[in-house]
Amino acid sequence: MAAPEAAARKRRLKGHFAARAKRPRGGGRQLEAGMRGILITCNMNERKCVGEAYSLLGEYGDLLYGPEQVRAALPSAGRAGPGSGRTRGPRSWCWGRTGLGAHRAGRTVCPQLSGPAERLSGSKREEEDEVEEDEEEDEEAAEDDAEAALKKEVGQIRASTERQLRRFQSVESGANNVVFIRTRGIEPENLVHHILKDIHTTKKKKTRVILRMLPVSGTCKAFLEDIKKYTETFFEPWFKAPSKSTFQIAYKARNNSHMSREEVIKELAGIVGSLNPENKVDLNNPQYTIVVEIIKNVCCLSVVRDYVLFRKYNLQEVVKSDKDNMQQNPSNVAEEQTSTAVKHETMEENLKEVKQE
Numbered sequence: 001m002a003a004p005e006a007a008a009r010k011r012r013l014k015g016h017f018a019a020r021a022k023r024p025r026g027g028g029r030q031l032e033a034g035m036r037g038i039l040i041t042c043n044m045n046e047r048k049c050v051g052e053a054y055s056l057l058g059e060y061g062d063l064l065y066g067p068e069q070v071r072a073a074l075p076s077a078g079r080a081g082p083g084s085g086r087t088r089g090p091r092s093w094c095w096g097r098t099g100l101g102a103h104r105a106g107r108t109v110c111p112q113l114s115g116p117a118e119r120l121s122g123s124k125r126e127e128e129d130e131v132e133e134d135e136e137e138d139e140e141a142a143e144d145d146a147e148a149a150l151k152k153e154v155g156q157i158r159a160s161t162e163r164q165l166r167r168f169q170s171v172e173s174g175a176n177n178v179v180f181i182r183t184r185g186i187e188p189e190n191l192v193h194h195i196l197k198d199i200h201t202t203k204k205k206k207t208r209v210i211l212r213m214l215p216v217s218g219t220c221k222a223f224l225e226d227i228k229k230y231t232e233t234f235f236e237p238w239f240k241a242p243s244k245s246t247f248q249i250a251y252k253a254r255n256n257s258h259m260s261r262e263e264v265i266k267e268l269a270g271i272v273g274s275l276n277p278e279n280k281v282d283l284n285n286p287q288y289t290i291v292v293e294i295i296k297n298v299c300c301l302s303v304v305r306d307y308v309l310f311r312k313y314n315l316q317e318v319v320k321s322d323k324d325n326m327q328q329n330p331s332n333v334a335e336e337q338t339s340t341a342v343k344h345e346t347m348e349e350n351l352k353e354v355k356q357e
Contacts, residue, residue: 030172037182039214050170052207068167174296175254188215196310205319212314215302222299238303239275246282253294
């Protein structure tokens, strides 16, 4: 009877590991609606980009918010050891307990506990006892493996929870050459602005592969109705009366084909105008820039300052002087001015349409 039970335990263990293998890995490690953080673009080296981001954000995060309080890592669960509640002495004929086969037969394992009339013949008894011991060892090994596997899984879940509570945590962005660093307990727009301001002032280059670093103050589903509903309250701190500001909208979509750039810009400009009709479009030097970054089915939003001064929040460009930029790209400046004039007229028309409605 013991052999079928051991086989059943092995089947259960096999089912446990098979189910575990089918579970999606990296739960909570993908960009999704409701997250806040920093969107970083890089040049063909995402792993190095993540390392640079951790180093840079950690440096300035400690300056602004103090050193991060990190709890000690939980020990990974393995086989039961000292202090685990499972103690096991050396195997002996006289353990003082009843073996599985012997218990069913109504006798004890230790021959000293039974009378001579109840003992089996020497060779036959030894063979049965050896079989019983092997079965017990298999069952105990299976139990230990199952217990160790469960403890290890619990440890991994706890460790994952610990990582999620860190100040900065990299998650899958869903696009190539784009890294998303989720933040907790900080204001991403203030941190990124402080970093760019310091680099712009000192002109000291601190990264090699990071290109742009955009704060993400809010995220929602990348559907027009969801974006409209979310931004009606999201824009209030910057644009709701009595506050009045000049603004522009910077839009970018990756791995998404169902959103229309013109429709999104028109709706967002209309919402800003409805919060205060005195809000005006300014594509040359606006007070605020509404950054819209769409990746797959997630819309990342932020309202940033000094977008033009900090070269669209590009860490490689902000270290250069204005004179260097003019000398390197004189034609680009003229094209940008022409493009800016066209976009300005388009946004003004959108605002006028909204006011008339």
